[in-house]
Amino acid sequence: MSQYHYHNHKRKRRDPLALILWLLLLAVAALIVVYALRSRSPKTPETTAAPALTEQTAPSADTGVPSQAPASTELQTAPPTTAAPQTAPSTEAPTTAPAQPEPTAEDWKLLLVNADHPLPEGFTVALKGLRNGHQVDERIYPELQQMFDDARRAGIYPLINESFRTAERQQQIMDKYIRQYEAGGMSHDAAVAKALTVVAVPGTSEHQLGLALDIIAEYDSDNTATWNWLRDNCWRYGFILRYPKGKEEITGIDYEPWHFRYVGVPTAQEITESGLCLEEFLSQREP
Numbered sequence: 001m002s003q004y005h006y007h008n009h010k011r012k013r014r015d016p017l018a019l020i021l022w023l024l025l026l027a028v029a030a031l032i033v034v035y036a037l038r039s040r041s042p043k044t045p046e047t048t049a050a051p052a053l054t055e056q057t058a059p060s061a062d063t064g065v066p067s068q069a070p071a072s073t074e075l076q077t078a079p080p081t082t083a084a085p086q087t088a089p090s091t092e093a094p095t096t097a098p099a100q101p102e103p104t105a106e107d108w109k110l111l112l113v114n115a116d117h118p119l120p121e122g123f124t125v126a127l128k129g130l131r132n133g134h135q136v137d138e139r140i141y142p143e144l145q146q147m148f149d150d151a152r153r154a155g156i157y158p159l160i161n162e163s164f165r166t167a168e169r170q171q172q173i174m175d176k177y178i179r180q181y182e183a184g185g186m187s188h189d190a191a192v193a194k195a196l197t198v199v200a201v202p203g204t205s206e207h208q209l210g211l212a213l214d215i216i217a218e219y220d221s222d223n224t225a226t227w228n229w230l231r232d233n234c235w236r237y238g239f240i241l242r243y244p245k246g247k248e249e250i251t252g253i254d255y256e257p258w259h260f261r262y263v264g265v266p267t268a269q270e271i272t273e274s275g276l277c278l279e280e281f282l283s284q285r286e287p
């Protein structure tokens with residue numbers, strides 16, 4: 001009787017403990033499975049359906065040429081990446097960044113980066129990896145995907161040619177130009193000066209935001225048709241044609257029919273309807 005009582009007692013005490021252990025075990029197993037799935041399979045829905053058509057086309061001035069795409073392995077969904085704090089541009093001393101008002105949650109969409117407004121120090125962005133090695137700010141991905149889906153439905157086949165760039169990458173592009181000009185017989189100083197006219201100084205390229213994309217036509221299809229479709233429709237997905245014709249003096253960048261920048265739908269609509277460029281729009285907004 002007392003033995004029975006003892007066992008009984010013991011069982012009663014053990015059961016809840018075993019249950020808890022069992023649940024813990026299950027939770028750990030579930031976590032492992034979730035983790036494994038996340039790190040293994042993020043073949044992201046493709047924004048670019050095509051094999052990287054990287055090496056041709058879009059002459060890009062703000063950027064530097066159609067860049068050698070980083071050897072394109074299929075990218076994983078990138079873990080929140082930090083764009084390395086940008087090294088200060090060499091030529092244009094970015095000393096006079098005006099004091100900014102309190103940032104709001106929406107301000108990331110309107111961050112201005114150009115020769116006079118370098119990337120804020122310590123700028124970071126969480127990136128989403130696409131196929132072909134391209135990366136964008138993860139917050140713009142759903143609308144970007146939608147834009148590409150809708151374009152294809154309309155018989156337009158866009159392809160991302162340039163996307164997020166680190167300061168290092170921007171510097172590489174700059175260096176490539178300098179070497180090219182030097183190889184063509186220019187002095188170093190002349191080569192640097194010339195390169196500065198076609199490539200944004202690291203820290204001043206909008207591509208470093210992860211909000212800018214150079215888009216061309218897939219499979220040698222018609223760039224013009226692609227750019228026209230994007231020009232007319234991109235605002236629906238929060239993008240603007242960033243360097244329009246006729247605004248070169250203000251943007252400091254030649255007309256680039258391929259370069260699109262995310263600003264969010266309301267702003268994109270406003271900018272598109274008004275015909276202003278981003279610099280003008282932002283300066284009108286300031287009190």
Ligand SMILES: [Zn+2]
Pocket residue numbers: 060062063162207212213214258259260
């Ligand atoms: Zn660009």
